[in-house]
Amino acid sequence: MNLFFRKKYPEFWQKYAATFKEKIPSLYQEIRFVIFDTETTGLDFKKDKILSMGAVAVLNSSIWVADSFECFVHQTTFDRKTVEIHGIRKEGIHKISEEKAIQEFLDFIKNAVLVGHHIDFDVQMMNIALKNLGLPTLKNTTLDTGNLHKKTMIDATDAHFSLDELLEIYNIAPHDRHNSLGDAFLTAQLFLKIIKKLSKNNTLSIAYLKRPAKRIGLI
Amino acid sequence: MNTITYRIKDFLKENHPFSFLTSDEQFLIAKNITIRYYEVNELIFEIEKPVNTHFYLVKEGAVGLYAQNNQLTEQCDEGDLFGLRAIIRKDNYKLTAKALEECILYTIPFEMYDEILSINTEVTQFIISNFASNLIAYEKHSDSQKTIISEEELTAKYSKNPVTCVKETTIKEAALLMTERKVGSIIIQENNFPIGIITDKDFRTKIATGKVEISSVVNEIMSSPVICVSEKITVAEAQIVMLKNKITHLCITKSGKNKEEIKGVLSEYDIILIRENNPSVLIKQIKRSHSTEELKKIRIQASELLKRYLFQELDIDFICKIISEINQVITARIIEMAIEKLNQKPPVLFSWISLGSQGRKEQLLLTDQDNAIIFEDSKNNDENRWYFLRLAEIVTQNLHEIGFEYCPANMMASNKEWCLSTNEWKEKYHSWISKPIPENILFCTIFFDIETIFGDGKLEKEVQNSIEKYLQVYPIFTNFLALNSTQNPPPLGFFRQFLLEESGEQKEQFDIKSRAMMPLVDAARLLSIHLQINEKNTLARFRALIMKEPQNEEVYSMCFEAFKTLLKYRTKYGLLKNNSGRFIDLNALNKSEKLQLKVCFKAVKEIQSVVVNRFKLANFM
Structure with a gap:
């Protein structure tokens, strides 16, 4: 991209973008990972909206409770059906506009490596929200716990693992499931356990973590 | 406050000493926690290494603390704190911490102790008493050595009913008397004063060699005068007198003079008995006893030995x-x-x-x-x-x-x-x-x-x-025996339950025999029958099971250790309360004992699941 064509973005985006001037550390322990999850009104990118966002940081193999983020997005339309799954009711919780939520979220994640379960969906949801605000897509490197789990197995199949399945495999009690920060916290525990497993036979680098599971046997 | 902080605060409020804090304080600590995951056997911190800036709270799993010789000194389970002592002392770690199971640990910055925990008296009291109970376990060993030393200062116990005869007695008569009473010495008395002594050795050196006729009188072979000591002599002193005079028997008189009434005889044998409390001596005493009265005394001595x-x-x-x-x-x-x-x-x-x-x-x-x-x-x-x-x-x-x-x-x-x-x-x-x-x-x-x-x-x-x-x-019988052996599951909620009862100050008795020991005994018997092991003792059975099925070694040795622990507790509390030791007052247990008990219940659980699987009891029930 040419500097001359750059649009003038709002200050919060510029601040976010500036964090990427700093290179991601090569040592796994020094990388700030942000495990994040969004709850949405549905699975349709065109129609559905973000209800809430939750994120928590992992640094040096520890989950940092103080470094966590949670927000609920004010909805213009209200769909009764989704309420039953997520338990986010219209009243009672302090909610902010989508723009404010995204602003706070970018301020929180900075240049962290984003981790999530089937993260592509959440990133896509975020990107659409960003697009609606006339902003570019997220700049962060992303890792998918589904893929990371597959990397722990010698015989990587194409099997698809739901978060619930992985929680059971890794013996994590599913507290606060279907609450975005709750899910992010569970995914963070999952991430710690998977990373511990992977670190046994490998020097963990972002390149290694990003590489799809299937290629393990080839390299 | 967010979902995670609430979740962690909920855990803190369930556990001492955080339960003593206000809700706001609990929140503040929750917010400052980081969460770590450790695999089995992973090192958490190492002995002699500089302390971390945080201490630990076990969220899930178990952590073992090991002393210098790699000996497990303490086990921390869900809700237990560790790694705090060294930080408070601002000293290197005195123990090594290792994950015994897969663990989720909360690490809490030391400032939280300084700013919140240390200023609450209830909290500090809890922490101090916790340290103390561990210290007692730690220092018990040096205590027991002290007892051995004080034993030296004890008054020697002598036989108060010595075999005596007069100087006109023939050697043969004296020998018969000694044989009948199963003793190694006879005192020759005159007006109840000791004038001489004959020991087994005299028969060997003076009679068997033909130097003196068997029909002669004792007067001719007795050693005289007799070395007499006071009835208040200590074991150590008595031993010195024997060594100095190269003799094996001392005559006891009131103040140690020869012109006094005979009170008894103290033999080298008796000294060994007191010093070593030698069981073989007890057994010899039993064999030469003639009344239930004597046996009763020996049984009491055996209890002392046991203690x-x-x-x-x-x-x-x-x-x-x-x-x-x-x-x-x-x-x-x-x-x-x-x-x-x-x-x-x-x-x-x-x-x-x-x-x-x-x-x-x-x-x-x-x-x-x-x-x-x-x-x-x-x-x-x-x-x-x-x-x-x-x-x-x-x-x-x-x-x-x-x-x-x-x-x-x-x-x-x-x-x-x-x-x-x-x-x-x-x-x-x-x-x-x-x-x-x-x-x-x-x-x-x-x-x-x-x-x-x-x-x-x-x-x-x-x-x-x-x-x-x-x-x-009748092979089906073994299945019924197996079913019976799993009818008494271990009390898994034991700990949580116990904490509740403790706070309510209710006295609770725990049946250690039927809840913990019998399940292990039953499983050992059952598996021994099943694998044709010819042992009767539970520990021997587990030992044989380990040899026979090395693939199950972990479970069997867990049971072996558990049974030893339980047997020790039962005996200890039985001696303390002077009963069968079957019921243990939970409040009398210190923290490390409680933790050890918990490990025992785990062994019970494991062995029962081995039995359930082996005898396919799932279908049977």
């Missing part, structure tokens, strides 16, 4: 062997005495059998007597039974006098139900094994662990062989 062994932290397996041997010899001596009293030899061969815990040689305390008789078959079975019932009547009564209570269920040889001929026993076992109703299973759990105490072992062997045969004919 000391426990205090010295000797291996419980070893203690068990010694005490069982003493009990066995006492019973055998009582039977000998009873036969003498009946003045009639047993009409046929017989075995006096111990049952249950006595049969397994796991009885350390004076508990109920459980015994039976097997006698050889003949035409006169009923007549012979009458003899053995009379014999058993005397024996059980004497055992009772010594301190072994009568069996409340009357499972004693004096009951004609349990005084049977070899063939009658075989029929009995057949009736139990062929019909595995609960009552019969219960009998088997008692009567499968039998041990000959007195008499001919071949009768027991014959009965044992027929048991093995019946078990093969």
Whole structure:
């Protein structure tokens, strides 16, 4: 991209973008990972909206409770059906506009490596929200716990693992499931356990973590 | 505040010492926590290394703290704090922490201790008492050494009823007297004052060599004057006098003068007894005893020995062997005495059998007597039974006098139900094994662990062989036995429950025998029968199981250790409360003991799941 064509973005985006001037550390322990999850009104990118966002940081193999983020997005339309799954009711919780939520979220994640379960969906949801605000897509490197789990197995199949399945495999009690920060916290525990497993036979680098599971046997 | 902080705060408020804090303080701590995951055996911190800036709270799993010699000194489970002592002291770590299981740990910055925990008195009291209970466990060893030293200063116990004779007694008469009383010395007295002494050695050096005639009088061979000491002499002093004079016997008089009345004799033998409290000496004493009174005294001495062994932290397996041997010899001596009293030899061969815990040689305390008789078959079975019932009547009564209570269920040889001929026993076992109703299973759990105490072992062997045969004919019986052995699951909620009760200051008694020991005993017996292991003792059974099935070594050695721990507790508390030790007052346990108990319950759980899987009990229930 040419500097001359750059649009003038709002200050919060510029601040976010500036964090990427700093290179991601090569040592796994020094990388700030942000495990994040969004709850949405549905699975349709065109129609559905973000209800809430939750994120928590992992640094040096520890989950940092103080470094966590949670927000609920004010909805213009209200769909009764989704309420039953997520338990986010219209009243009672302090909610902010989508723009404010995204602003706070970018301020929180900075240049962290984003981790999530089937993260592509959440990133896509975020990107659409960003697009609606006339902003570019997220700049962060992303890792998918589904893929990371597959990397722990010698015989990587194409099997698809739901978060619930992985929680059971890794013996994590599913507290606060279907609450975005709750899910992010569970995914963070999952991430710690998977990373511990992977670190046994490998020097963990972002390149290694990003590489799809299937290629393990080839390299 | 967000979802995670709420979740962590909820955990904190359930656990001491955080429970003493206000909700806001709990939130503040929750917010400052980081969460870590450790795999089994992963190092958390290392001994002698500089301290971290945080301490730890176990969220899930268990952590072991190890001392220098890699010895496990403490186990931390869910809700326990560790790694705080070193930080408070601002010193290097004094222990190594390693994950015993997969763990989720909360790490709490030290500032939280400084700013919140340390200013709350309830919290600091809890933390201090926690440290203290661990310190006691740690320093017990050095304490026991102190007791050994103080033993030296104790007054020596001497025989107060010495064998004496007058100087005109012939050497032969004196020798007969000593033989009859089973002693190694005789004091020659005049007006009750000691004038000389003869010991075994004199017979060897003066008579057997032909120097002096056997028909001569004692006067000619006695050593004179006799070395006398005061009745207040200590063990150490007595030993010095013996060494100095190269003698093995001292005469005790009131103040240690020769012109005083004889109070008793102190032999080198007695010194060994006190010093080493040598069990072989106790056994010799039993063999030369002539009354239940004497035996009762010896049994009390055996209890003293037991106390000391426990205090010295000797291996419980070893203690068990010694005490069982003493009990066995006492019973055998009582039977000998009873036969003498009946003045009639047993009409046929017989075995006096111990049952249950006595049969397994796991009885350390004076508990109920459980015994039976097997006698050889003949035409006169009923007549012979009458003899053995009379014999058993005397024996059980004497055992009772010594301190072994009568069996409340009357499972004693004096009951004609349990005084049977070899063939009658075989029929009995057949009736139990062929019909595995609960009552019969219960009998088997008692009567499968039998041990000959007195008499001919071949009768027991014959009965044992027929048991093995019946078990093969009725394989379903083993499944019922397996089912029975898993009927008493371990109290898994034990800990949480306990904390609640503690805060409510309710006294709670815990049945350590049926809830923790019996399940292990039952499983060991069952698996031994299943794998044809010929051991009776539970520890020996687990040891044999480890050899036979190395793939299950982990579970079996866990059970082995657990049983040792439980046996030790039961004995310790039994001695303390002067009862069978079956019920333990939970409030009397310190923290490390509670944790050890928890590990024992885990062993019970593991072995029961081995049994459930092996005998496919899931379908059976």
